[in-house]
Amino acid sequence: MSELNRRQLLKMGALVAAMAPAMSGTANAGDAPAATMTPPDSPAAKGATHKLAHYIVNARYEDLPLNVRKEGVRTLFNWVGVAVGGSGHETIQCAIKALNPFSGPRQASLLGRREHFDIMNAAFINGVSSHIFDYDDTHLKTIIHPAGPVVSALIALSQHQAITGKDFLNALVLGVETECRIGNMVWPNHYDIGWHITGTAGVFGAAAAVGKVLGLSEQQMVWALGLAASQPVGLRESFGSMNKSFNPGRAASNGLFSALLAQQNFTSSDGMIEAKRGWANTISTKQDYSQITEGLGTHYESALNTYKPFACGIVIHPAIDAAIQLRNQYHLKPDQIASIQLKVNPLVIELTGKKTPQIGLEGKFSIYHSVAVAIVDGAAGEKQYSNSKVQNAQIIAVRDKVTAIIDDNMKPEQVDMTIVTTDGRTLHIFIEHAIGSVEKPMTDAQLEVKFIDLVEDILPSAQVQKLIKLCWNIEQLSSAALIPQTASL
Template identity: 70%
Template sequence: MAYTNRRTILQAAAALPALAAAGRGALAAEPAASEAPKKVASVAPPHVTQILAHYIVNAKYDDLPANVRKEGVRTLLNWVGVAIGGSHHQTVDIAASALAPFSGPAKASLFGRNERFDIMNAAFINGVSSHIFDYDDTHLKTIIHPAGPVASALLAIAEMKPVSGKDFLNALVLGIETECRIGNAVYPNHYDVGWHITGTAGVFGSAAAAGKLLGLNEQQMIWALGLAASQPVGLRESFGSMNKSFNPGRAASNGIFAAILASKNYTSSDGMIEAKRGWANAISTKQDYAEITEGLGKRYESALNTYKPFACGIVLHPLIDAAIQLRNENKLTPDMIKQVNVKVHPLVLELTGKKTPKEGLEGKFSVYHAVAIAFIEGAGGEKQFSDRAVQDAKTVELRQKVVPVVDPSIKPEQVEMSVQLADGRVLKKRIEHAVGSLEKPMSDVDLERKFADLAEGILPREQAAKVMELCWKVEGLASAGDIARAGARSTA
């Protein structure tokens, strides 16, 4: 699939019939909160699960196009950075403390920490760490954060058994391809009723990737996908709490669980994705199975991955981008601002309508906080979504001057911002595509700066640089587990 512009990524629900008619190139839509999910008729072709399993088992590293390999490496680098950055958040401290007494053999590392756990608990904790800042990668067509469930599982396995860098990268791409294709098949209806698609689709990516490294045969891979289908995890009600990051972490460990059982011939149905009472029919009113089976090995969803310059939900990125530009262009200070009016897509208030966030995690789902902090600090990194930032008196005061207005003509990737100043002037900014989008992607240098900033204060600068180098050179590594070992904090 060619790179698409963000305008087509999250269409309003009314566009669904037209998109369905347009064929495989059409992108999924996000219905407004007031609209019920629409049934999308789709006759399940035979053997969807088997077709996918056959592809996963037989796909080789040498089959990957150069651009897909490159995006896989960028995905890895970004994921390791956010996993290190989130490693000492209170959420991760709690998870590590709670699970330590129950961990099995200590075979896998935690990024940014000195504890070691069994592979399933390590995958879970690293998955939590990588998502707690909401700073991870995003497949914009589905709002799936692909690397969390997949990379967390793979790096744990890579410490348990020898895995070459090429095999690791191939499994990473295949896992992302699996979860995003399955996500495409049910989005947006599945998401709209309340499922957190990163967890529910991510478990398939984890199972596929783990199964690839464990050398499952085709029948075992079918069973692994079936066992993954029985473990959907994550509800959108959890957004703004520690529970949100639980979802990709649990998807990672559940996928390993499924692959290990399947490796010992623990059986499942052969049609768990597409059967009448299978996963897709049970959890969604839309099933577009061609998204799963068509173009395997030819079009790559993993090539459409994007990386966040701001540590919050994608729908807030245009607003933060606009605020930072206006601030910098006009040297604005909070006392100069009388009111900030923003025209937004309905999805913005549906997802980020928290007016009075009390802690950093809630701030990530507050359009009021995101705009205010962007004007005050000129940034939108993890520091701007901390408890400190959310509770700052100047931020609290300025967010009361933010007035979002829903305008259905505004696309999810757009925003119109108008700032009334105390001196009577009115400043305006329209964003078509925010920085970090496919149209304005983060460069390799941008990703390195983000990585270094996240690792600061957690790993020594030399160690962080070494981990970064290993990520860039993953394809040449004899052991991909070196990345996980290098990313752990020394006990000294």
């Protein structure tokens, strides 16, 4: 990565940190902790793994604020939809073909399918399925996709060990809290180096969530987190390939693996997160340990989770939102477009600058393709990222008229779009916050529309309605296993 891009990412991190107090005002039960750097010998760094483990072990469902519980339910609901929706992708077919001969007892369902695998492989495959469309949830401060590692591990375990809905939701929230806080600690430098943070931080979330429902002691939870620290997975070079979804899948199975070992007193260092040669100091040039420990139980990163209305990289969403708004307002047809100019943050081009994608997975990382399908189809759901769509002549014609210009004054969540039509009109729109952001969240009704669109061709309609009801009412379930049972064929 060039020094310029590195500085741009650092600027973005500073921007996000500056925005955090405003964001936390609506999402947290208490004041957000200050974003300050903490040296390795500071009180915040000392015993960070133990402090986090102590919180996880002692946190109760009854202590969760109502808004945090609600966001946990929405996190689960969105995850089930994308996991079922991705279940027929060729990536899942490859994984099943590779692993089926070696699977152990058929303990857990694959969502959207008839096959059953042992819980380790089920956690992995469901995690892959939930991320393959790049349509899952996003913690915008770190670009972590929290549910993939956490819920995939919990769903698998729920079919092997009885877990009530309340205990499931509590563990889900704690897992998301764990991975996002650890992500905050090293963001953006860790991502800048090239790590896929969903995998590297997600493994901690999976270990914490599983460890919670297993009833680990504080010492065992420390070991679970330590074992998770030994298994960072995921590089950004994988983006645009099947390997990207491998990362949250592997984080889920690795976290589950860690907690199960710790339950049997498989030991680790007590300071694997914060030690000089531990996780944070080894794979990041930034370590702000206060992000892990301050405000535990009062400030909830899990309440800041967001859900994608578009099935692609999150930094493209403002441009898609802008294109759809102009298309609908002016009833634009593809042959009326002379040019489309975008002013975007540098990160947008770095992450999604593929000008000529050849397959659907590459299209998810092409702002050019995404704007084109938004104009042609008025949508950017999973159907707009098929192999046939990226090869469609009409879409390619519009794609070739899209120009993206880097503007350092643009924030990552903004876009400035100008469309010139063939009859000489100039149409302009500026997006401050796209739909699906913390400021403009998707409603429950919108999440249901997305859910149904993803699963209606896979599960029978009566089963879909039953699954929707089960997810929204997770807190009332005597067994969380009802959800994966209903989500499979």
